[in-house]
Amino acid sequence: MNDKLKVFEHELGQIKNENIKLFTFKMLEVVPSYFYEVAASSTGKYHPAYALGEGGLIRHTKAAVRIAKELLTLEMFKYNDDEKDAIISALILHDACKHGINKSKYTITEHPLEIVKLIKQHKEICKLIDEKLLNIIIDCISTHMGQWTKDYKTKKEVLQKPKTGKQHFVHMCDYLASRKCIELNFNV
Secondary structure (H helix, E strand, O other): OOHHHHOOHHHHHOOOOHHHHHHHHHHHHHOOHHHHOOOOOOOOOOOOHHHOOOOHHHHHHHHHHHHHHHHOOOOOOOOOHHHHHHHHHHHHHOOOOOOOOOOOOOOOOOHHHHHHHHHHHOHHHHOOOOHHHHHHHHHHHHOOOOOOOEOOOOOOEOOOOOOOHHHHHHHHHHHHHOOOOOOOOOOO
């Protein structure tokens, strides 16, 4: 495992299904390299202190996965192990193209669609998992922005809102990981 991917060793270890784990790992190998370097918020306005600065997007991603793992222990979320693994995979990958493929200065509104497009371009990686699970991951990534579906400049609707329980769950974990009032202790 290369040094960049080691940062997700714990999160990948949370995935029980070896095929979903391998899929996620292989996708992490092909995402834009800036994913491992940039802050979660290009302006500093929308994320807690731990998600700012170099590597902030990684810390935000790790926080979203951690929140998911905590919430998935609750009996109210009746997902099977593969569905839980698909959720974790979606959260690990959800912001991997946050600045687009070619690293724009700021977050691009369509970033969920950019990572989905990148996933679909890697057909051999997609073949590692069942199509149903792949669709859960893709659908959760593409709707992770929740109610924020419009381009901030053009005001055009560019993203879909979550519809399924899993899509809402991924959005909720991402949202909670972006709240300034929630600080995570990464040492426990």
